[in-house]
Amino acid sequence: MPNQKLVIEKDLLQQFKIIVEDWIPKNASIAIAVNDTYVYFGSGSHNIHLEVGTAVKEDSIAYRVLRNPIKTDAVMENTLFDTPYYAIGYPIFVKDQPGALVIVLPPTFSKPKIETYRFLTGRQNEDWSPIPIEQISHIESLQKRTWFYKDGEQYKTTVTLKELQTRLPNIFLRIHRSYIINIHFIKKISRDVTSNFVILLKDGTELPVSQSYMNDVRSVLEF
Template identity: 55%
Template sequence: MEISKEQLKQYSTLLEEWIPKEASIAIAVGDQYVYYSAGEHDLRLKEGQKIQAGSIADAVLKKGIRTEAVMNDTLFQVPYYGVGYPIDIQGERGALVIILPPKHALQNAAPYRFLTGKQEEEWRPIPIEKVSYMESLQKKTWFYANKEPYKINIPLKELQQRLPDNFLRIHRSYIVNVSFIDRIVRDFSSNLLVLLHDGTELPVSQSYIPEVRSALGF
């Protein structure tokens, strides 16, 4: 199939008005990339390069639907946030992929309004403002509301990226809702402890003390 570079460039030109200047644009057809326009966030793709299994382009071509994800550096040695769109090029299925720095995923993601947690064999959506704190324990993530534990399949690191501003990371294992903090004290070893209104005590790790002090102003 012959596709002129000018035809492919038209897609890139149409996008220039709304995508950030750091974005790169890739177009894939069949099993290879047929066009690549490098922005500041450059994966150094080459025209004619084979599509890697597990990439955004691969997912779009296989599923035929819009696909977005933050990708680690396994495939291209550069982490990126990709948004892929199914397109038609001369009757053949193609994929147009916008490549951005990972930070753009966080900017576009709205804060959680609720979390759906599991208790035994039931799942319950809990409004985010009712969650007092979150915990990582034995490779599982839990959140607490009215002292009830709920299991959730999202790591703390990912949860933290989409929590409202009143949630504060105080430890590698804990994120607390500031609205539920009663006071902050020192234990017998002079380590900081966060005491919640319901009596729960949570430790503040040394590495998070500057962040906690800055956020709470003490």
């Protein structure tokens, strides 16, 4: 069925080349997989090659995306080529079939680093104060506003919890959809009457750990 394969490849090029060409490095390669088979491969300049028709290997980026259709990225050792590579996979549909679009980059590629906050500027009444990030005990989302706390005092910030989570240093930990805490301010972790975890901060504040963040909290704090 060579003609069928050619039609698919042209269709894929038209759909996806324009999407990625403006932002991927010139030496990046593009692989597209549908139904556990690679149907397209465009090689960059770092000497890797993939035959169209090759089966998707288990635990490759394409394999992961095909089974869990979310954006996925990782440095891979040898699940696709004979050399390590950095790959970013995206779920797509090709002629109504689920597929994976994989951008293949050299292993030396590193993701742009997002600068972490060194301070947050908070508002009290009509005054604004820049507070060093390490002095903040916890951050709270309440009534569509974000508040952070230092020495028991409350400050309002315009930064959302979602944005804060991506730019806070690793001393901060999300424990609930409404709370992020500074782990240096934890006094103890205990269970409430319903056997859910509660974190007691050094200033006496008690905050619940929600079930959706339980595994992350236990993993980070190692208990």
